[in-house]
Amino acid sequence: MKEEIKERIEQICRCDIPEGYKKENGWIIPNNWSMRKGTNLFSFIRNGFVGTVTPYYCKDGIRYLQGTNIKNGKIVSEEVFFVTNEFHTKHPNSQLRTGDIVVIQSGAVGECAVINKEYNGGNCHALIIMSPHDKTNSLWFSNLLNSPYSSKLLRGIITGNTIKHILASDMKKLEIPTPSVTEQKKIANILTTQDRVIELKEKRLAEKQRQKKYIMQQLLTGKKRLPRFSGEWKANRLRNIATRHTKRNAIGNTNVLTISAQYGLINQAEFFNKAVASDDKSNYFLLEKGDFAYNKSYSNGYPFGAIKRLTRYEVGIVSPLYICFRIKEGSVSGEYLEQYFEAGLMNHEIQAFAKEGARNHGLLNIAVDDFFNSKILLPSPEEQTSIAEVLSTADREIDLLRQDIEQEKKKKKALMQLLLTGIVRVKV
Structure with a gap:
């Protein structure tokens, strides 16, 4: 800088x-900037439909957006509902047009997205709809509201303690530092270009993840063999290759770990940005690097819970609700086992003894003995090592891409803070 x-x-x-x-x-x-109110920037600001919509939902019809469809400044299309033409006709004020901005009213207040051609003619629920004047660039304003800068903008108009809330009437009174429409467009173009960079890298990441998933399913099941390996694979029970680990935190360790789908066993405060563990941690299990922990709670991508290996820290503690275990020396490759679990190849075993209806608030009712009686398919130690090396290489490539994407997102955040405040000017 x-x-x-x-x-x-x-x-x-x-x-x-x-x-x-x-x-x-x-x-x-x-x-040469001016403070302008919402009514000076937008020709029409109104609240979307508020009420019961369920009777009007249909399989095909008019696209219908809600607050859950607005995430990270974009519209999440896979969660879009459809409503009947009858509903659409009855509620003209909540109809959408290309270039309109839809703003979340409750919860993630202020987060917004621009309506593109795909959603032109749609309808919405519990969103503020803002139709811009010719002198207002929609992409500039949506970036402004989705930036860290927005907290200062919205500070005076948000109401509610537990659940934050705003209305269209509040947005009309909002005072906004505004450049000329030419400068707005230039700023929007720069930020949109950065968005495209991020999107391209995210697509590349998704493709890498798909490729790795395919390779896992092939290599970890023996459907595809690596060169020079041809020996028979054998099924072994988890209790024969690992022992349950129940050592308590008698040393007062404070590195509380939680299981994350993306990051594995990670420090709780680092992951949640706050500590959620109890004050007394003496009952927690003490893990060492290489140990495994099984979280019996089902989550997105892990319908029968997640099993993760401690690789990030030398030592840490986990909730006693986790089933923890340590592999027996010389019995199996820890790296291979880590990949095997990540591929979900234990799911069919867990499913067999996790009875229907046994879930309680997301927690699977699984007996420890049943868990350790699960079967695992194992090739020779040498083939385990080779398979783990191939998959670990793919993991490193994925991690590098993730880091690259995070850097691009930080770059965009910096650009927003500089351009949207006028600290750095664009040539017009």
Whole structure:
């Protein structure tokens, strides 16, 4: 970052007004920007339909958006409902047009998305609909509301303690630091270009993940063999290759771990951004690097719970609700077993003894003896090692892509903070 930009940021943080800037209604903005209300930027601001919609849902019909369809500034199309033409005709105020901005009213307040051609002519529920003037660029404004900058914008109009809430009437009064429409478009183009970079890398990541899943299903079942391996695979029970681990946290360790689908066993505070464990951790199980933990709660992608191996830390503690185990020395490759569990190849075994209706608030009712009686298909130790190496290489490629995407997202966040506040100007 250039020194002049750093200096400008420091000045604004001190509430000093840099050269070429002015203070207006508590905001420090460029001299040729102005504070404009929502009613000056949008020709029509209204609340979407509020009420019972269920009788109007149908398999095909008019696309119908709700707050759950707006995520990360985009419309999640796979969760879109459809309503009848009768409902659509009865509620003209909640009808959508290309370029409209839909804003979440309750919960994730202020998060928004721009209506594109795919949703033109649709309808919506519990969303604020904002139809822009010719002098307002929809993509610029949606980026503004989806930026960290929005908390300051919305601070004075959000109501509610437990559940935050805003109305269309609030958005009409909202005061917004506004550049010319030409500058709005330039800013939007820069941020949209960055969005495309992120989307392309996310597609590449999804493809890598699909490829790895396919390879796992082939290699870990013996459907496809690596060169030079041809020996017979044998089924073995988990109790023959691993022992249950129930060592308690007598040393006062505070590295509380939780199971994450993406990150495996990870520090709870790091994952949740807060500590959710009990104060007394002496009853927690103490794990060492290489140990496994099974979370019996089913989650997205893990219908029969997730089994993860501790690789991130030398030692940590987990809830006594987890089933923990340690492999017997020389019995199996820990890396192979880690990949085997990740492929979901234990699911059919767990399903056999997890009886129908045994789930309690997402927790599977599984007996420890049944779990350790599960069968695992094992090739020779040498083939286990080779398979694990192939899959670990794929994991490293996926991790690098994830890190790359995170960097691109940080870059976009930085661009938003600089461009949408006028700290850095674009040439017009």
